[in-house]
Amino acid sequence: MTHHTLNQYLIESKTDINYKSIDYLVMGNEAADLDSMASAIAYAYLMAARQSDKTIVPVMPILRADFKLRTEAVYVFSQAGINLNNLVFLDDMNVEEVVKRVTGLVLVDHNKLSGSWDQYGDKVVVILDHHRDENLYPHAGKKVIETVGSTTTLVGEELIRLHPNLIDEPLALLLCGTILLDTVNLDPAAGRVTPKDEEIAGILMKSCPLGQDTYFNKVQEAKFNTAELGTFDLLRKDYKEFKFAETPCGIASVLLSLIQWGEKDAELCLGFESYAQRRHLDLFFSMNAYTNPGFNRDLAVYCKEIQLHDKIIKFLQEKGLELTPVSLGDQKTCLEGKISFYRQGNLGISRKKLSPLLDDYFTS
Numbered sequence: 036m037t038h039h040t041l042n043q044y045l046i047e048s049k050t051d052i053n054y055k056s057i058d059y060l061v062m063g064n065e066a067a068d069l070d071s072m073a074s075a076i077a078y079a080y081l082m083a084a085r086q087s088d089k090t091i092v093p094v095m096p097i098l099r100a101d102f103k104l105r106t107e108a109v110y111v112f113s114q115a116g117i118n119l120n121n122l123v124f125l126d127d128m129n130v131e132e133v134v135k136r137v138t139g140l141v142l143v144d145h146n147k148l149s150g151s152w153d154q155y156g157d158k159v160v161v162i163l164d165h166h167r168d169e170n171l172y173p174h175a176g177k178k179v180i181e182t183v184g185s186t187t188t189l190v191g192e193e194l195i196r197l198h199p200n201l202i203d204e205p206l207a208l209l210l211c212g213t214i215l216l217d218t219v220n221l222d223p224a225a226g227r228v229t230p231k232d233e234e235i236a237g238i239l240m241k242s243c244p245l246g247q248d249t250y251f252n253k254v255q256e257a258k259f260n261t262a263e264l265g266t267f268d269l270l271r272k273d274y275k276e277f278k279f280a281e282t283p284c285g286i287a288s289v290l291l292s293l294i295q296w297g298e299k300d301a302e303l304c305l306g307f308e309s310y311a312q313r314r315h316l317d318l319f320f321s322m323n324a325y326t327n328p329g330f331n332r333d334l335a336v337y338c339k340e341i342q343l344h345d346k347i348i349k350f351l352q353e354k355g356l357e358l359t360p361v362s363l364g365d366q367k368t369c370l371e372g373k374i375s376f377y378r379q380g381n382l383g384i385s386r387k388k389l390s391p392l393l394d395d396y397f398t399s
C-alpha cells in the first residue's frame with residue numbers, strides 16, 4: 036500500500052489496529068512528550084513508506100483526554116496538519132488483545148519498556164533513542180542509540196538518508212518543531228544541542244514554511260500557554276502526590292498567576308475541593324510560577340480542615356516563604372475546607388524544596 040499523505044497513512048493504520056496482524060507497533064515513552072509522539076508518528080510513516088507490504092502502526096501511550104495537556108504537541112501537530120482523530124491513543128485499543136497480534140515492537144525515545152509494557156520485551160526489534168543505553172533486548176536487530184538532543188533528529192537522519200522525497204512541509208514542521216524545542220533553538224548555551232541536531236534541523240528547515248527563530252518562539256510560547264485549560268486540567272497538568280507521615284498531600288505546579296486564574300474561574304475553591312476529594316487529599320497546594328515580566332511565584336493552599344490550614348500557613352511563614360495574601364475578587368467560598376491565596380516572596384522555594392519542608396512538619 037502506498038500512502039499519499041501522512042494523514043492518509045494514519046487513517047489506514049488506525050483501521051488496521053483493530054483486526055489485522057501488525058508487523059510493527061511503533062511507540063514512544065510513557066511520558067508521551069512531543070519528542071516521543073512525533074518520533075513514533077514520523078518513524079512509523081518512514082517504515083511504512085519503505086515496506087509497503089507491512090502493517091505498521093504508531094501508538095500514543097496516553098489517554099486521548101490527556102493529549103491537550105501537552106500544549107506544545109497540540110500546536111506542533113496542528114502545524115503539521117495532523118488530524119488527532121487519526122491517531123491511536125491508549126483508550127482506542129485493548130492493549131493486551133492488540134499486542135497478541137503484534138510481531139515486532141519499535142521503541143523510539145526510550146530503550147526500556149515501562150509499566151505493563153515491560154512484559155513484552157521479547158517483541159522489541161528496533162530501538163531509536165537518545166537516552167542512556169540500558170543494554171536490554173540483545174535480540175533487537177537494530178539499535179540506534181545516540182546522545183543527541185532529540186530522537187526526532189535520529190528519525191530525520193534516517194528520513195534524509197533513506198527516503199528524502201517523503202519530506203514535505205507537514206513532516207518537516209513535525210520534526211523541526213520538536214528538534215528546536217528539545218535543543219532550545221539549537222542554542223549551545225543550553226547544553227542540549229549536538230552537531231547532528233544542527234545538521235539535521237538545518238536540512239529539514241529548508242522544507243519548513245516558517246523561519247527557525249519564528250517557529251521556535253511559537254512552539255515555546257505554546258508550551259507555556261495554558262490559558263485554554265480549565266482549572267481541573269491546570270491542576271493535573273503537572274501534578275505530584277506525596278504522603279507526609281500519614282497525610283496525603285498533592286502539589287500542582289501551574290504556569291499562570293493566581294490573579295489571572297481567578298479572573299478565569301470564580302469557583303477556584305470548588306475546583307480544588309473536588310480535586311482533593313477525588314484524590315483523597317487532606318492538603319492540596321498549587322505552586323504558580325510565571326513571568327510578569329520578571330519571574331514570580333504565587334501559592335494557593337487548600338486544606339480539608341480549617342485548623343490544619345492555619346497551622347500550615349504559620350509553619351510556612353516561619354520557614355521563610357514570605358507569603359503575602361493576594362485578593363482574587365469575587366470568589367465563591369469553599370463548601371467545607373479552607374483555601375487561601377498568596378504571593379510568595381521567596382522565589383527559591385520550588386516544589387522540590389517545599390515537599391521536604393512539609394515532610395519535616397508532619398514527621399516531627
Ligand SMILES: [Mn+2]
Binds near residue numbers: 070
Ligand atoms: Mn526525547
